Amino acid sequence: MMKLKSPPVNSLSLELLTEFAISLEKLENNRACRGVIITSSVPKIFSSGLDITEMCGKSMEHYTEFWRAVQEIWLRVYSSSMVTVAAVNGSSPAGGCLIALSCDYRIMAENPKFSIGLNEAQLGIVAPFWFKDTFVNVVGHRIAERSLQLGSLHSAPEAHKLGLVDELVPEEKLMEKAAAVMAQWLALPDHARQLTKTMMRKPVVDRLVAHREEDIKNFVTFISKESIQKSLRMYMEMLKKRKS
Ligand SMILES: CCCCCCCCCCC/C=C/C(=O)SCCNC(=O)CCNC(=O)[C@H](O)C(C)(C)COP(=O)(O)OP(=O)(O)OC[C@H]1O[C@@H](n2cnc3c(N)ncnc32)[C@H](O)[C@@H]1OP(=O)(O)O
Numbered sequence: 001m002m003k004l005k006s007p008p009v010n011s012l013s014l015e016l017l018t019e020f021a022i023s024l025e026k027l028e029n030n031r032a033c034r035g036v037i038i039t040s041s042v043p044k045i046f047s048s049g050l051d052i053t054e055m056c057g058k059s060m061e062h063y064t065e066f067w068r069a070v071q072e073i074w075l076r077v078y079s080s081s082m083v084t085v086a087a088v089n090g091s092s093p094a095g096g097c098l099i100a101l102s103c104d105y106r107i108m109a110e111n112p113k114f115s116i117g118l119n120e121a122q123l124g125i126v127a128p129f130w131f132k133d134t135f136v137n138v139v140g141h142r143i144a145e146r147s148l149q150l151g152s153l154h155s156a157p158e159a160h161k162l163g164l165v166d167e168l169v170p171e172e173k174l175m176e177k178a179a180a181v182m183a184q185w186l187a188l189p190d191h192a193r194q195l196t197k198t199m200m201r202k203p204v205v206d207r208l209v210a211h212r213e214e215d216i217k218n219f220v221t222f223i224s225k226e227s228i229q230k231s232l233r234m235y236m237e238m239l240k241k242r243k244s
Helices: 014-029 060-078 095-101 129-139 141-150 156-162 171-186 190-210 212-224 226-243
Strands: 002-004 035-040 083-088 090-093 105-109 115-117 167-169
Touching: 002 014, 014 060, 035 171, 060 095, 060 129, 060 190, 060 212, 083 095, 083 171, 090 095, 095 115, 095 129, 105 156, 105 171, 115 156, 129 141, 129 190, 156 167, 167 171, 190 212, 212 226
Parallel strands: 002 035, 035 083, 083 105, 090 115, 105 167
Antiparallel strands: none
């Protein structure tokens, strides 16, 4: 099991992304490890998505390093040879949702206050093509398009209805259910499951691998724009105001 632990809200900072990638690599290289459940040890939050402070007021070099780390974590989770189950035990916007979408199966706590989705448009930013492709592969083109254009965050019941999560279970049963799903998936021979997974996911993975540097350049150019920086600053202010 891998538990995201970066209070208060599990923002995906460069440091957390780097630790996450190293832990995944260790598991991937351990032949005895055939599956991983990804969850959070922060109450009510799976992950608040990419750490916005990493994308605000920093240098081009920093944006480059940060985006490479974001790409890396997606590539590792999406193309993992292990069975990956997301036990979504709290809200999961944007980058948090991407982590869950990249797993093989998603189980969410059935709490209507928890929400999940790719809400980038609400921040005035655009989910890159590989976020979009991952989303389309889970919910289909129409639902993904509407949800992305509106930057929707879906409540747990709504997310289940749309197919964004596979199952809802009472919060106290979440880990038990995740373990049961893992056992079901691990009952199959690894090679057949792994080859099938690769067949389904390879075109999307290959697309980023082929355009990785271009994608970094696009990100750095986009995020460095003063209008985008202003949108991000306003969003952070809104988060702080909402609190007080
Ligand atoms: C032409 C095409 C080119 C394309 C190029 C690419 C373009 C860029 C693509 C970038 C993709 C971005 C992906 C992302 O993930 S962006 C992040 C999106 N995340 C969010 O919108 C979530 C925001 N947070 C919340 O909604 C709430 O915090 C949450 C529901 C998660 C929890 O609520 P709660 O009430 O429990 O906690 P607070 O809101 O009080 O938060 C506590 C403190 O944490 C700070 N915070 C929250 N989220 C973030 C974050 N994502 N990054 C950094 N900091 C965050 C919040 O401000 C509070 O701080 P303070 O205690 O200091 O006030």
